[in-house]
Amino acid sequence: MNSEGKEPDPRFTLANERTFLTWLSTSLALSAAGVAMAAVAGETFVPWLRTLMAVVLVSLATVAAAMAYPRWRHIQRALRRDAPLPPPALAPLLGYGIAVVALLALVLVLTAR
Numbered sequence: 001m002n003s004e005g006k007e008p009d010p011r012f013t014l015a016n017e018r019t020f021l022t023w024l025s026t027s028l029a030l031s032a033a034g035v036a037m038a039a040v041a042g043e044t045f046v047p048w049l050r051t052l053m054a055v056v057l058v059s060l061a062t063v064a065a066a067m068a069y070p071r072w073r074h075i076q077r078a079l080r081r082d083a084p085l086p087p088p089a090l091a092p093l094l095g096y097g098i099a100v101v102a103l104l105a106l107v108l109v110l111t112a113r
Contacts, residue, residue, distance in 0.1 A: 005080030016075050023068035026094070027061045034058035045108045053101050060097045064090060 034057030040050055067090050074086045 005077075005082070008076070008079035012079050013076065016072055016079065019075075020068050020072040023064055023071065023090075027065035027068065030057050030061035030064060030094075030098075034061060044112065049104065049108065053104055056097060056101050060094055064094060 034054045037050060037057060038054035044050075071086075071088075071090065077083075078085050
């Protein structure tokens with residue numbers, strides 16, 4: 001990490017670290033949800049749609065995990081420079097992605113059998 005700027009308040013550094021760990025926890029939960037969706041019995045949901053939802057969930061997990069560290073680093077840099085924090089670019093992607101999967105699951109549950 002660039003040593004440019006001043007050392008931020010430890011509370012902010014630790015909050016940033018907790019947020020980083022939360023992104024990783026979210027990624028793990030999305031990954032588990034994707035695997036669970038793929039493991040649902042074949043006659044429960046339309047197979048291709050179940051597979052699509054599993055792929056979307058695991059893809060969101062991959063993006064969340066891959067972007068967690070760069071986000072931590074950018075925030076830490078902004079804290080050191082006493083600059084504005086970068087916007088949470090991943091939030092809309094994860095929010096809309098999970099909403100789409102949840103809506104598809106709701107439709108499948110309501111139309112099953």
